[in-house]
Amino acid sequence: MSSVVTVQRQPGVLFLCVHNAGRSQMAAGWMRHLAGDLIRVFSAGSAPAETLNPAAVEAMAEVGIDISEAEPMVWTDQMASDVEVVVSMGCGDRCSTYPGTRLVDWDVADPAGQGLEMVRAVRDEIEIRVRGLVDDLVSDSDGVTEKRK
Template sequence: MAEKPTVLFVCVHNAGRSQMAAGWLRHLAGDGVEVLSAGSAPAGTINPIAVEAMAEVGIDIAAQQPKLLSDSAVQASDVVITMGCGDACPFYPGKRYEDWKLDDPAGQGLESVRPIRDEIRGRVEALIASLG
């Protein structure tokens, strides 16, 4: 793996789970990891409840914009974390892939999104530990 690994988080809309995961990784790993996120069918804007849930723990993801998943983003990544994007995520040999089964925060209230946010934090902490 590269000296500074690149991690790509992918979900369908790139508006909730993948944005929260990217926010956690930037927050917890600092400059030690390059962080990317994208969606197979990106939404027009980030989920405001995801923004609010992350703001509660001092992480600002409000300026993030959903982005379309590209082959180049996958090729540039050492680790690709998928979150319900199904077969839309391209597969390249030699990449580390993980599929995180997480509830989708879309259409849910803050009370329902908080546990998703907290589960993502735990998974990101384990990811950081595995990157060495």
């Protein structure tokens, strides 16, 4: 005789951009800051840079979020298959779709090579989008519950 047990599972989000040095790192920083331990957070890039964008690090520090220790990394199919949502920012066709994973494309300007004012604007736009995603994931019980026999 088997019984059904409901297990709470944290939803996971993977933020992707080309270099994993600016947009995706800022989005991951915002998500960790806003959601704490409620959501598993990952970020990666299709062609990772050697280091983070210094202006992105500075812009996030201005709002009390430290992303300085993050390291750009390449995304893998395994990363994407382990999360419920993949957020793409500028990856275009390089971001595949994965069964059971929601792919969201955010049209956010690339802060690479831009001044601090532009990076601040990108940071603020990302914050608004991340807040909406946090609200969506935390209130969506289907996204956080899985049934096991």
